[in-house]
Amino acid sequence: MVANVICPVRIAxxxxxxxxxxxxxxxxxxxxxxxxxxxxxxxxxxxxGYTMVYGILKFINFAHGDILMWGSYVGLFTYNAIRGxxxxxxxxxxxxxxxxxxSCVFCALLGMSVERVAYKPLRKAERLAPLLSAIGVSxxxxxxxxxxxGTQSRKMDxxxxxxxxxxxxxxxxPHQLMVLAVSAASMAFLIFFINKTKTGKAIRATSxxxxxxxxxxxxxxxxxxxxxxxxxxxxxxxxxLVSLDIKIxxxxxxxxxxxxxxxxxxxxxGDIAGAVLGGIMLGLLETxxxxxxxxxxxxxxxxxxxVLILILIVKPSGILGKNIRExx
Amino acid sequence: MTSGFKLASIASKFMPREKSMVKPRNxxxxxxxxxxxxxxxxxxxxKGISFGIAKGEIVSFIGANGAGxxxxxxxxxxxxxxxxxxxxxxxRNITHSKTNDIVKSGICLxxxxxRVFADLTVDENLDMGAYTIDDxxxxxxxxxxxxxxxxxxxxxxxxxxxxxxxxxxxxLAIARALMSSPRLILLDEPGLGLAPLMVEAIFRIISDxxxxxxxxxxxxxxxAKMALKASTRAFVMESGNIVLxxxxxxxxxxxxxxxxxxxx
Numbered sequence: 001m002v003a004n005v006i007c008p009v010r011i012a013x014x015x016x017x018x019x020x021x022x023x024x025x026x027x028x029x030x031x032x033x034x035x036x037x038x039x040x041x042x043x044x045x046x047x048x049g050y051t052m053v054y055g056i057l058k059f060i061n062f063a064h065g066d067i068l069m070w071g072s073y074v075g076l077f078t079y080n081a082i083r084g085x086x087x088x089x090x091x092x093x094x095x096x097x098x099x100x101x102x103s104c105v106f107c108a109l110l111g112m113s114v115e116r117v118a119y120k121p122l123r124k125a126e127r128l129a130p131l132l133s134a135i136g137v138s139x140x141x142x143x144x145x146x147x148x149x150g151t152q153s154r155k156m157d158x159x160x161x162x163x164x165x166x167x168x169x170x171x172x173x174p175h176q177l178m179v180l181a182v183s184a185a186s187m188a189f190l191i192f193f194i195n196k197t198k199t200g201k202a203i204r205a206t207s208x209x210x211x212x213x214x215x216x217x218x219x220x221x222x223x224x225x226x227x228x229x230x231x232x233x234x235x236x237x238x239x240x241l242v243s244l245d246i247k248i249x250x251x252x253x254x255x256x257x258x259x260x261x262x263x264x265x266x267x268x269x270g271d272i273a274g275a276v277l278g279g280i281m282l283g284l285l286e287t288x289x290x291x292x293x294x295x296x297x298x299x300x301x302x303x304x305x306x307v308l309i310l311i312l313i314v315k316p317s318g319i320l321g322k323n324i325r326e327x328x
Numbered sequence: 329m330t331s332g333f334k335l336a337s338i339a340s341k342f343m344p345r346e347k348s349m350v351k352p353r354n355x356x357x358x359x360x361x362x363x364x365x366x367x368x369x370x371x372x373x374x375k376g377i378s379f380g381i382a383k384g385e386i387v388s389f390i391g392a393n394g395a396g397x398x399x400x401x402x403x404x405x406x407x408x409x410x411x412x413x414x415x416x417x418x419x420r421n422i423t424h425s426k427t428n429d430i431v432k433s434g435i436c437l438x439x440x441x442x443r444v445f446a447d448l449t450v451d452e453n454l455d456m457g458a459y460t461i462d463d464x465x466x467x468x469x470x471x472x473x474x475x476x477x478x479x480x481x482x483x484x485x486x487x488x489x490x491x492x493x494x495x496x497x498x499x500l501a502i503a504r505a506l507m508s509s510p511r512l513i514l515l516d517e518p519g520l521g522l523a524p525l526m527v528e529a530i531f532r533i534i535s536d537x538x539x540x541x542x543x544x545x546x547x548x549x550x551x552a553k554m555a556l557k558a559s560t561r562a563f564v565m566e567s568g569n570i571v572l573x574x575x576x577x578x579x580x581x582x583x584x585x586x587x588x589x590x591x592x
Contacts, residue, residue, distance in 0.1 A: 198455070204447065204448060214427035215407075215437050215439065217428050
């Protein structure tokens with residue numbers, strides 16, 4: 001993987017002058033904290049898709065990152081088409097959010113179709129079969145994108161002026177603010193949806209016990225479709241958020257997807273709060289790893305996998321995960 | 329008996345019946361099960377079971393472990409695939425219906441081991457039981473009704489189901505099933521793993537529900553004495569077949585049942 005890929009949210013103060021004294025240290029801390037939590041918000045959004053699907057089907061949807069990539073392409077084309085030659089400003093911001101909406105709808109449909117075509121026929125097959133199918137879908141989606149959109153990467157322009165805003169020598173970019181706001185709002189919506197709505201409760205019931213859920217009159221097929229749709233919508237949102245900072249290309253979903261998967265496992269796969277926690281933790285670890293431990297930026301991506309190895313040794317079920325015995 | 333059976337099987341071999349003309353043997357009953365066969369691989373768990381249940385009955389199936397009792401209920405609810413045979417409910421063929429559609433048609437199974445949603449609260453479990461109902465007022469009224477039958481559940485309303493005792497979980501499982509106002513309820517070992525006093529309480533509730541709520545009940549149970557006392561009619565199962573049939577009282581008095589299942 002190319003190393004430049006993986007800084008989905010550009011860190012505002014990476015080149016900020018050295019700070020000294022207590023005040024300086026505190027300012028640095030908050031600076032890295034904001035950077036880390038922004039990055040973590042994106043990981044969390046993507047991790048939610050992995051964890052929700054795992055919760056219900058007990059398998060990892062390895063095509064999740066590629067659904068994100070397709071969402072970014074569709075979002076980019078829509079954004080450019082609406083925006084035309086308009087400069088940064090209100091109209092461009094409007095265009096961006098319309099594009100995000102289109103991308104969400106597209107990804108929801110794509111996610112549900114992938115489930116219907118590639119996973120549903122294998123539901124009663126051995127557990128390895130849908131996993132392999134997912135890897136196949138992943139290759140199919142990224143190669144199809146390369147075939148259709150070419151190998152050169154594309155750039156999405158900021159819909160607003162992205163010069164950092166400084167407050168007490170801590171700076172934050174408007175883009176970071178948007179990432180924080182959008183990911184927080186999305187997660188708040190998910191928590192509301194899953195806890196308060198009928199369909200949300202049915203998703204929880206189905207992931208706890210699919211047969212018992214069917215005995216309540218819940219149609220498991222429908223719930224599985226809805227779960228894929230929600231996960232894919234979150235991937236679309238994350239894709240749109242990161243696409244302003246990183247380039248869009250056919251395999252962009254690979255590393256981002258892998259890291260979000262690590263975040264989901266670290267938090268406890270299958271657990272929604274765990275995915276959020278794991279994502280934010282991973283974002284913070286990456287930023288502080290570079291800033292405090294002076295891990296070279298080129299090795300940044302390795303942090304996630306070191307964390308994965310450690311958690312698999314110490315607590316394989318993840319931080320919030322429960323040790324679930326296999327049903328006989 | 330034997331010769332009659334032989335004649336029938338020979339007749340069926342030589343005179344294949346037109347499908348449309350066949351009426352299930354227990355036509356007119358609420359639940360008609362005809363020649364139900366279920367296989368797990370090479371093992372036949374049910375070897376062609378036929379019976380009917382009339383509206384308002386409490387019917388129990390007793391038998392040893394592995395006799396096929398749970399398989400019978402699970403296959404009626406389509407959780408386990410049927411290999412052959414047919415199931416009619418209120419005249420409708422539900423043999424190949426999906427589990428969630430069977431629930432909509434008015435049958436609810438309380439599975440073995442209760443299977444309440446452990447991470448959901450008591451209240452949310454009841455909400456799930458009412459999944460097929462859209463009217464919030466009806467759901468709330470049903471909940472209040474359940475809380476009047478199972479008072480302990482009201483006190484535990486906001487607690488996660490996992491924190492309930494075994495007996496309370498069994499009550500929750502029954503209440504959850506009743507939320508959808510089923511006309512037929514299938515109970516799989518409602519007394520399993522419960523203290524004797526709790527088993528009695530559960531069976532008292534089962535009798536009450538059948539009278540008050542006009543629910544027909546089909547239950548399977550290893551605790552033969554309890555089940556037979558509560559039932560209007562009962563069947564004894566042995567390795568995938570029905571071997572004995574009679575009223576609850578008749579079977580309680582039957583020598584064979586007393587020896588084999590009541591330990592007397």
